[in-house]
Amino acid sequence: MAKIKIPYSKKHLEIDIPDYNLSAILESKTHIFKPKICQEEIIHQALDNPIGSASLEELVKGKKNMVIITSDHTRPVPSKITMPILLKRIRNANPDIDIKILIATGFHRPTTKEEMIQKFGQKIVDQEVIINHLSEDESSVVRVGTLPSGGELWLNKLAMETELLISEGFIEPHFFAGFSGGRKSVLPGVAAAKTVLANHCSEFIASEYARTGVTKNNPIHMDMLYAAKQANLAFILNVVINSEKEVINAFAGDSQLAHEEGCKFVMELACVQAVKADIVISSNGGYPLDQNIYQSVKGMTAAEATCKEGGVIIMVSACNDGHGGKSFYDNMANASSPREVLDRVFKVERTKTVPDQWEFQILARILDKHTVILVTDMCDPEIICNMHIQHAFTLDEALQKAFQLKGKNATITVIPDGVSVVIK
Structure with a gap:
């Protein structure tokens, strides 16, 4: 038994x-993977060794303002660990920069204050400017272009008008985008409802390539990559977590290249027959x-x-x-x-x-x-x-x-x- x-x-x-x-x-091997260093060290190590990008500190120098996209209440991103590290490193490099945290709600309801406290901790909620993306608020989005699929690309104005756009998130298998993380913080994260709907159409969902662990030829993924490029998503910090929601690895740097490296790591651990x-x-x-x-x-x-x-x-x-x-x-x-x-x-x-x-x-x-x-x-x-x-x-x-x-x-x-x- x-x-x-x-x-x-x-x-x-x-x-x-x-x-x-x-x-x-x-079972995924992520649950038995044992990192040799603590969660904070894993994150610092990733930020110290960005993939395909200048360092976060180099990127924030000389900037007056920036936006950090973060996941909403439906995602177990360990922001109590990641966000303080990001904020400290950013302000050490540029003490006067204006930072706004934009919650990538996508097509979900707004994250409540109580959920924000649970996600970030009381201190960050009290001291930082945190804004929910509202996909159906047409006054908060701007047209950026046309997706490869033909849908209109509308993105959050704050994300498009800032001098520097970065994101934090996590990478796990995703049932039609292949993997979460990376470009998903932009589409669907901070996209208008009409854009999310076009990207998630029945034709794409039915595609044999719109499946867990698949990004090659995935029409949904290709739209998302395009959106991230149009938004000038300059830098990402994406973590991989175990069943206890603890960080076991992290990938930072270019929004596409760092994400691809993270997906490879997850695939090695998560793929089962x-x-x-x-x-x-x-x-x-x-x-x-x-x-x-x-x-x-x-x-x-x-x-x-x-x-x-x-x-x-x-x-x-x-x-x-x-x-x-x-x-x-x-x-x-x-x-x-x-x-x-x-x-x-x-x-x-x-x-x-x-x-x-x-x-x-x-x-x-x-x-x-x-x-x-x-x-x-x-x-x-x-x-x-x-x-x-x-x-x-x-x-x-x-x-x-x-x-x-x-x-x-x-x-x-x-x-x-x-x-x-x-x-x-």
Whole structure:
């Protein structure tokens, strides 16, 4: 009997799986990677050795103002560690520079003050100018050009008008952009809603290259690279974290070159071989990525990559913030089936993408071939069931439901952290 821990909110759930059922446990090596130096030293070392770029200190010299793009409340970027280091090094080099911190909300809701305090710490929230990007506020964005895909590129005015634009973030596998981090801080991070919608169109989401761990020929990634260049994103600090949200490596420098090096490192640790099974258990790695159903689709895609067609995906995710998007919820709940959602979304033109379309398209793709059981005691079951997902309050309850569907001898693959792996 195997006892396996699955991240859930800010704790773990345990499940006992009979040995004769268990096919594999798929985990990223990021969780066992042991750096030889502490987190702060890792970050300083990256900043001391920028990739393809002058140092941060050289870049800020002579500048009157700058903007630091940072991730929002849905991303576990350890800003309590990274941001103080960035601010100190910047001000040591240029004490008088005006710094604004711009939260890359993308298409998400604004980050609350309480979430800012949790993310940055009280001191930074009290002393620094922190601004939420609002993608639907047309007065806060400016047209920059046209994306390779043909969509209009509108970006935050603060980002475009500053003398120096840099960003902090983290790199992990991403279910349609290939990897997070780097260029994503600009698009979708500080892009207008219309730009995000064009980039996330159904045609691109359906591309065989818009998958976890893939950037080559990925149309979504190519748009994002273009946006970062047009924004003159001059420097990035991107970290790689383990399951405890601790920094295990960092990459700094040119927004494309440093990011590519970071992606190589993550790929070496995160890539695992698929082990097909009747039942696959996955998660979103716990808080903060498992706050809603919207974000939880990411962990489901990992399970999708190793689940037999017609199999059962058990998704462990708190979803304490509900569905995560009205359009996401409505388009699933108002459809008679996931197939209806897919048939409808494939007819939507690239320039007429609707909010959250990419998320309900991917969820419908998964549900069209698999039964999904969402495990949570923090979300209204009615919301879950309305979206064509089954609900269970506990892992044991979900497993019993899965056995009823696939039989007591069903094979099981477990992915304790579905957002940390690239399944090939």
